[in-house]
Every structure is written in structure tokens, then in C-alpha cells.
Amino acid sequence: MVKIYTLTLSPSLDSATVTPQIYPEGKLRCSAPMFEPGGGGINVARAITYLGGNATAIFPAGGATGEHLVSLLTEEKVPVETINAEDWTRQNLHVHVESSGEQYRFVMPGARLSEKEFHQLEEKVLAIESGAILVISGSLPPGVDTAKLTQLIRHAQGNGLRCIVDSSGDALLAALEPGNLELVKPNQKELSALVNRELSQPDDVRTAAQELVQSGKAHRVVVSLGPQGALAVDKTGFVQVVPPPMKSQSTVGAGDSMVGAMTLKLAQGASLLEMTRYGVAAGSAATINQGTRLCSLADTQKIVDYLASQ
16 A cells, blocks of 8 residues: 655644633643644544554654653554654643533644754655655644745655645645645635635535646645535545534544545545545544544444445
8 A cells, every 4th residue: 555654844742631610810620631642744644543554654853742742652553753853842732621511722832943853854755755645734833934835845746745735824825836736625714715715605615626626736625514524526526425413522633533534545546435435434533532532443434334325
């Protein structure tokens, strides 16, 4: 099977806790924190591992938080390739409030990447064998502008890598500049920004996604539509996959689980329908977990079987 690598420029050490209620100024008594790896590409690699695949996570690791992050991935048997960063890896906090069921996500700024550190990451990317899939996912940290991202993708494609991008805003726009991406996964709002117009009707979303494919920006565009699942487009046509009604506990890991599942199927040469169905199933499987947990193979397969029977 085609080898898979992920690149996370802004990784994190994520901690999750539970508190009975939340209010200002007073001391909020919390449960013992649970620590998990975080960052777009890292979570994509983890999801692929959970689904029985294999993906190597490339990222900068700095300080004690970076060491903790690497150790957690080692425990999960996710292969890593890291560079030593001067700034400590950021730590995010996820709080679940028992009394209301509300969730609060405190996301810290990414650790700054120096010119030298970015170049070291780029060298690792350019050492990947031709024909492999590279997933670039997550936000850009301080010190990395969109021009560097565009340049990185061009160099990677020049070395024969098949690039998948999951980002937002200016970073997503910059990633599309080189064209020929294997897959992008915007939501409806992000797709609207890419085509610079409102997408108020269902057909508007399909048309906009088809425009990205026809322009050569990406071979496949999968638009995540929340409870409505996803609309996927390639040069041969389009499909929409709607997940079964489920009680959502948390949407934190849904997007990364979806990208991981679709990447795994893409590496296996699956059709657009199979890829999208597996992605929607994995994303839905992640939502039935509390906190920051990703999809599981068992839950994903149950949902795939349901979708295939419809």
C-alpha cells in the first residue's frame, strides 16, 4: 500500500478535564486531567493507526511538553519523525461541564518556528519517497507565513508526493495555489470563502466544489456538512453521504478522524464513494466520544455497514 506521512507545523499537548459547574473567580474543582496528543496532522496519523493503517507523523517538539507529546504517540504506536524546537510545544485545555453538558476549548498560540526549524522540517518532507501521500493539516504557527506553506507544497509535489491539505483561511487558500492537490476538505463556510461568494442553496455547494476540481486546484474536494455528512466531488462526478442520526458528545476529533479515514482509503485505491463513506463514518464515530477522543475501528465499521445497507 502507498505510504502515508503527516506534517503538523503547530502540534499540541492536549489536556481534558471535567468540572461540576463553571463560574467566574471561584476555584473550579476539576477531575484529574487526561493527556492526549494534539494537532491536525498528528491526529490524522493517530486516526489512521486506530483504523488499522500506518502513518508517520512529522512535527517539531520542544521542551517538556514536546517530550510528553512524543511519549504519548510512542505509547499509541504512532511512528514519529521530529525536529527539536527551541520553543516549548503548546498545551491546550478542554473542559467538560457536568451540570450543563457544555464544552470549553482553550487553545493556546502555536510555538514559534524559526527559519532553521522550518527548513529542518522541510528536509524531512523532501526525504519522503516519491509516490507517498503527505497530509498537511492544522494551523500555521508564528514564524511561518503562507508563502512558506505554498513553497513547501510545490517542493513536495516536485518530489512526487501526493499532497492532502486540511486547513482554513489564508493557509487553505495558499495551499491551493500550486494546484494538483489529491484532496481538500473545506466546510461550507470555508468553501464559500474560496470561491468568494455565498453558497445558500444545496446546488451552490456542489457547483463550487466542482469549480475547484475543474480548475485543477484539487483532484477531490470533500465538503463537510456537519449533521448532513459530506458532499464529495472529483472529475467523474459527485456523491453525498449522510450519517445516521446519533447523539453527539463532542465534535473535537471528528474532522481529523474523517481526514484520516479518507486518506487511508485513498492510499488503498478506493472509489470516491467508498472513501467518502469511510470518512463520514469515522467522523461520526468520533462524535460519540466525550472530550478529545478520535474514532475507533469498531464504531467506524458499524457505521460503514449501516451506510452501505441504505
